Amino acid sequence: xxxxxxxxxxxxxxxxxxxxxxxxxxxxxxxxxxxxxxxxxxxxxxxxxxxxxxxxxxxxxxxxxxxxxxxxxxxxxxxxxxxxxxxxxxxxxxxxxxxxxxxxxxxxxxxxxxxxxxxxxxxxxxxxxxxxxxxxxxxxxxxxxxxxxxxxxxxxxxxxxxxxxxxxxxxxxxxx
Numbered sequence: 001x002x003x004x005x006x007x008x009x010x011x012x013x014x015x016x017x018x019x020x021x022x023x024x025x026x027x028x029x030x031x032x033x034x035x036x037x038x039x040x041x042x043x044x045x046x047x048x049x050x051x052x053x054x055x056x057x058x059x060x061x062x063x064x065x066x067x068x069x070x071x072x073x074x075x076x077x078x079x080x081x082x083x084x085x086x087x088x089x090x091x092x093x094x095x096x097x098x099x100x101x102x103x104x105x106x107x108x109x110x111x112x113x114x115x116x117x118x119x120x121x122x123x124x125x126x127x128x129x130x131x132x133x134x135x136x137x138x139x140x141x142x143x144x145x146x147x148x149x150x151x152x153x154x155x156x157x158x159x160x161x162x163x164x165x166x167x168x169x170x171x172x173x174x175x176x
Contacts, residue, residue: 042169049129100121
């Protein structure tokens, strides 16, 4: 009798573990998908800020090319020396594409230099993020980039914008 109970308990434990694993996989996929363009803006993963951008959507000359998200990427290119500050205009054109390819060749390797900013490119850039003392303000290297403490939405400002620019995928409010 005790062998039957033990086998039944083991079988039940395995079934429970399989269900828990499946639910965990679904929850993980849903969380990852939520942080992409469907949210509408570049945002935090609320975990390690060094991976904040590793699940972001695509930005290129054909995808979200006029957006605050494109401007945020241009900020990265400016801060890393691939664009001038005056080039941060939230328009992903040929100059930004060429700068992106050069950035990708340096940080990801020549085979990855396609000029499209996606999770791998954004993810590599987010390794250069640093948190300030309050945990909500973020810097890229030593330059300020903001992150809303309630929504996790990233934003930025330059001398050439008209105030803070939200890193939205479908809007470029305050960009020139």
